[in-house]
Amino acid sequence: MTDKFVFADALQDQELLRSLVERSVDGLMAIDQDGKVIYANPSAIAMFAERMPELIGSHFGIPAINDAVELVLHGRAGVCHVEMRASEFLWGSKAIYLASLRDITQRKQFSDSLQQREKTLQNIFDILPVGLWFADADGRLERGNKAGIAIWGSEPKVGIENYGVFKARRLPSGKEIAADDWALAHAIRDKKTTLDEMLEIECFDGSKKTILNYVAPVLDENGKVQGAVVVNNDITERMKTEEALRESESHFRTLANSGQALIWTSGLDKNCNYFNQVWLDFTGRTIEQELGTGWTEGVHPDDLQMCVDTYCQAFDRREKFSMVYRVRRHDGEYRW
Missing domain, CATH: 3.30.450.20 (PAS domain)
Structure with a gap:
């Protein structure tokens, strides 16, 4: 191979290398021993567009060798996060620093978003x-x-x-x-x-x-x-409350069943939900028969409408009431 072809191949290789460097999405800068930028590819120039409009020839300083440094830059595309790594080599007898700049904006945004989600989950974890x-x-x-x-x-x-x-x-x-x-x-x-x-x-x-x-x-x-x-x-406190309620209900039933009075209670729906044993013994009916509005079956027909009206009106007004009416006893006789 002649020197002419060797020289042509060398030029072609240099052109290829230059094309690769110029088209690289990563920024590349060469910095001399005085900290001045002596070369920057288009990606690097775009990253420093606002901070250093004239990047080549600007004083950049000596970059940290082998350590990743994160920079926040205002480039042509807006704010971007850049990770810079640098290495040192000799060009002839002079030290030259080659800085590689990689746009990590998306990675940074994803990392920040992930950290925020983790923080939110941690807060939920703590306040549950x-x-x-x-x-x-x-x-x-x-x-x-x-x-x-x-x-x-x-x-x-x-x-x-x-x-x-x-x-x-x-x-x-x-x-x-x-x-x-x-x-x-x-x-x-x-x-x-x-x-x-x-x-x-x-x-x-x-x-x-x-x-x-x-x-x-x-x-x-x-x-x-x-x-x-x-x-x-x-559920410790809930269990204590439920136990106290059971004891209170048991105490009430004991008192209700130990006297001579006919006692019943109702819920917010106006339906009766409890009759004491004295009532059941008097009417001769089961509690299942009396629950709800079943008790009205034992009221004398002539007193029934008055009982229902008095009860419902007082209930709606949340007022005390009393009424006198006849109830059928277990032997079929109505008693006041």
Whole structure:
């Protein structure tokens, strides 16, 4: 091959290299040892269009070598985030710095959006009024939210083999839960979902609470367990209220049935929902027959309309009322 062809090939290679550099979507700059830009491709010029309108010949400074530096630039396309990396090499006897500039605006926006979503999920996690726990694929508890920690009084980050640190009994059976029999263990091992499991738990401070336990495995697209979610709903106060209500109702029924008065109660729909035993013994009817408007069947026909009008009008006005009427006794005789 003659020198002429070698020279032509070299020129062609240089032209190809120049074309590649000029058309690169990444910005490229050459900076001399005094920090002055001696070359910039079109992408780099566009990125610095507002900050350095005359980029070539401007003083840029010595870039950090091998470290990624993020720059916020106002280019022709608007604000953009640029990641810059630089390397040093010798051109003859002089140091030259080659800076590569990559537009990471979309990546930055995606990252910011992801961080915002994570922050939102974290806020939801923290403010939920029920206890929430996450376990990994091996069943190890990774974290609990504030409500969950408040319920148990601690945040044990333990695996299945140490579930024995949790003490509880299933209700209403009262059976104590073994370490390997927790719903979370079944979710991890057997992919089992547990709903509305009522437990009496012994908290880490020694107190006892009643909770509803919900557990579900988290599966990937192939059905493999990736972890599990546990929800604890503290119903201690609700159970105390319901128990107090039952005791109050029982006390009322005892009093209602121990006297001689005929007693009934009604709901907001005006339908009667309770008759004491004295009433039932007097009428000789069952409570099922009397409930709702069934009691009117025992009212004397001549008194019925007056009873209904008096009752409904007073009920609508939320007023006290009294009325005198005849009711059929169990032997068929009407009594005042």
